[in-house]
Amino acid sequence: MSHQSIFKDESKLDINYLPNRILHRDRENRLLMEFFSFLTSCPDRMSQRVLVIGEVGTGKTAICQAFGKNISIEVGKKGTKFRYIHVNCREYRGNLTQILHQAVTVFQQHFPARGYSTGEILNTFLQILEEEQVFVILALDEFDSLIEKEGSDAVYALTRLYETQHEKPQRISFIFIQRNLTPLKVLDDSAQSTLQRNIISLERYTKDPLIDILNDRVKLAFEIATVPEDVVELIAELATTELGNARFAIELLWRSGKYATAQDAERIEPEYVRQAISAIIPTIKRSELCGLGLHEKMLLLAIARFFKENKEAFSTLADIEEIYAVICEEYDEIPYSHTQLWKYIQRFAHIGIVKTKVGSAATRGRSTMISLPTIPAQELEIELYTMFKLERR
Ligand SMILES: Nc1ncnc2c1ncn2[C@@H]1O[C@H](COP(=O)(O)OP(=O)(O)OP(=O)(O)O)[C@@H](O)[C@H]1O
Numbered sequence: 001m002s003h004q005s006i007f008k009d010e011s012k013l014d015i016n017y018l019p020n021r022i023l024h025r026d027r028e029n030r031l032l033m034e035f036f037s038f039l040t041s042c043p044d045r046m047s048q049r050v051l052v053i054g055e056v057g058t059g060k061t062a063i064c065q066a067f068g069k070n071i072s073i074e075v076g077k078k079g080t081k082f083r084y085i086h087v088n089c090r091e092y093r094g095n096l097t098q099i100l101h102q103a104v105t106v107f108q109q110h111f112p113a114r115g116y117s118t119g120e121i122l123n124t125f126l127q128i129l130e131e132e133q134v135f136v137i138l139a140l141d142e143f144d145s146l147i148e149k150e151g152s153d154a155v156y157a158l159t160r161l162y163e164t165q166h167e168k169p170q171r172i173s174f175i176f177i178q179r180n181l182t183p184l185k186v187l188d189d190s191a192q193s194t195l196q197r198n199i200i201s202l203e204r205y206t207k208d209p210l211i212d213i214l215n216d217r218v219k220l221a222f223e224i225a226t227v228p229e230d231v232v233e234l235i236a237e238l239a240t241t242e243l244g245n246a247r248f249a250i251e252l253l254w255r256s257g258k259y260a261t262a263q264d265a266e267r268i269e270p271e272y273v274r275q276a277i278s279a280i281i282p283t284i285k286r287s288e289l290c291g292l293g294l295h296e297k298m299l300l301l302a303i304a305r306f307f308k309e310n311k312e313a314f315s316t317l318a319d320i321e322e323i324y325a326v327i328c329e330e331y332d333e334i335p336y337s338h339t340q341l342w343k344y345i346q347r348f349a350h351i352g353i354v355k356t357k358v359g360s361a362a363t364r365g366r367s368t369m370i371s372l373p374t375i376p377a378q379e380l381e382i383e384l385y386t387m388f389k390l391e392r393r
């Protein structure tokens, strides 16, 4: 039986998609607006430089681009000519001439890519801005690649553009974007301090913001009721351990959808998430499983069976214990006590096979919930069976 795709619009999960709604970054967005508020009141009196930092996938690019849209509208309302220009420096391997060329083509589409030195193209850019009477924010994303390629001199040139031209309005402001402050260390003290005057630092996302970001994207990208709540929670949890990386979360959501579709499923189930993630991150460490005792292995087998047969992302220890008791019977073993099993679960959590959390009051009281976040249940089951067989020989 073949189902319709669970995707409604996959492009909403594309890495280049710019969401209309940026969630949980109000403070940072307001700070950006504040730093650049002069553009709406007295654009010709000053210019600004802001440094935006944050780990991978914390939304630096998305936030700046969304800000660029908003500020363009606000400044436009005042009748000022303005452009927000976003260039990813890494795309041009940090080459300042090419980066500036990119900025020039915003105004002169067919400007020749070759034959100009950095200084010439910079002057051309300034000249165009003057002729067109336009103000710009130049956002240099992945700025570290520019520092690496061009060093102090280039940064110096950029940050002191107007020092010799006091009579003219300063038409260029900058947003520098990079993951952390380390790349700045190679610059001389004055360049460093100039860059660090206005810093906006994006913290890693914790689980709840990631859930909101995912849910927003689920609505746009998937058919209704194809992505259950606990699947979103599972993905958010996995992304939390990946540095709170929203890109990782969105990619995992997309990939899980792909695995579900490939298996003709009507919705994403936790097993598809596990398949998706084990395709990204190698999961079972065989040596760790080998080190476990017989009852630990039987308990783990019970966990594998539970998640193979259930579509929920979380189980209680009581659920697992029931299956464990059946397995003990199969192998002619007397089941261990609840307390002992609990200790095993904690050990599994410690070596990263399972995860535990305290259940939300709404669902199952405050008992501890167990999830198998990264290993496909089926794979784990097969792995354990093989071990049992080998051991019995
Ligand atoms: N607050 C948010 N609201 C909605 N979507 C977000 C938010 N933060 C990040 N995203 C989405 O997560 C993904 C990663 O964000 P983004 O590319 O901006 O990260 P980044 O900090 O620039 O990462 P990198 O350091 O790798 O360049 C993008 O698809 C972006 O749209």
Ligand SMILES: [Mg+2]
Pocket: 060, 061, 062, 141
């Ligand atoms: Mg980025």
